[in-house]
Amino acid sequence: MSEQNPYKTLGLAESASFEEIQAAKQKLSKQHQEDTIVVEQLEAAYDAIIMDRLRQRQEGKLEVPEQIRFAESQKKVLERPKGIDTSSLPSWVSDLRDTPEPQELNLALGINAAIAIGSLLLDASLASTILTVLLVVNVYLLYRKENRFGRSLLIGIVSLVAGVAIGSGVNAIIGSQGVNASITPEQIVLFSCCLTNGLSTSFLR
Numbered sequence: 312m313s314e315q316n317p318y319k320t321l322g323l324a325e326s327a328s329f330e331e332i333q334a335a336k337q338k339l340s341k342q343h344q345e346d347t348i349v350v351e352q353l354e355a356a357y358d359a360i361i362m363d364r365l366r367q368r369q370e371g372k373l374e375v376p377e378q379i380r381f382a383e384s385q386k387k388v389l390e391r392p393k394g395i396d397t398s399s400l401p402s403w404v405s406d407l408r409d410t411p412e413p414q415e416l417n418l419a420l421g422i423n424a425a426i427a428i429g430s431l432l433l434d435a436s437l438a439s440t441i442l443t444v445l446l447v448v449n450v451y452l453l454y455r456k457e458n459r460f461g462r463s464l465l466i467g468i469v470s471l472v473a474g475v476a477i478g479s480g481v482n483a484i485i486g487s488q489g490v491n492a493s494i495t496p497e498q499i500v501l502f503s504c505c506l507t508n509g510l511s512t513s514f515l516r
Contacts, residue, residue: 317356317363332360407466409456409516416513419452423509430501431494438497442504446471449508456516470511474504 318325321335336357343349411419426448430441446467453463478500485499494502 317359320356407515411513419512420509423505427502427505435495435497449512452512470507474507478503
């Protein structure tokens with residue numbers, strides 16, 4: 312292949328359209344995907360054809376499709392990171408942050424919501440058991456992301472403590488206002504823990 316001109320390498324005539332050039336490269340690359348040398352020759356041939364087409368375009372001999380003329384700018388647009396710019400954040404914060412896939416988000420929030428609903432149906436004396444189950448489940452969900460048990464356990468514990476603190480704060484506010492809540496203080500704490508753990512397992516790793 313390497314001794315042929317780039318058009319012959321791709322099995323094309325020099326009058327081939329841009330779509331035909333792309334299709335030929337993709338087809339041959341798939342056929343020879345296990346032969347890295349051949350794949351490199353195909354890529355080199357494709358690049359040589361594109362450069363030749365651009366040269367002809369500059370000389371006014373050829374009208375080049377938008378895909379070729381703006382391939383590099385399109386590539387930059389596609390590679391542009393989406394969402395919040397984390398470049399100014401400390402590295403340890405960026406390492407913790409996660410952008411979950413929809414199914415992962417639904418799984419984490421769904422399990423925590425189920426535990427929260429279940430706490431309404433169980434006796435308040437089982438609160439410590441439910442918290443233990445909550446911790447185990449969320450450590451497992453975190454562990455699935457990075458396979459780092461120590462880190463997963465630490466995030467799970469911190470999230471659980473944060474949930475207990477928030478729930479206790481809510482109970483204190485309710486108590487000071489003399490409000491008669493329809494759920495027990497234990498259930499409020501459990502709901503808070505389910506919320507903090509659901510968020511941490513969804514958006515941390």
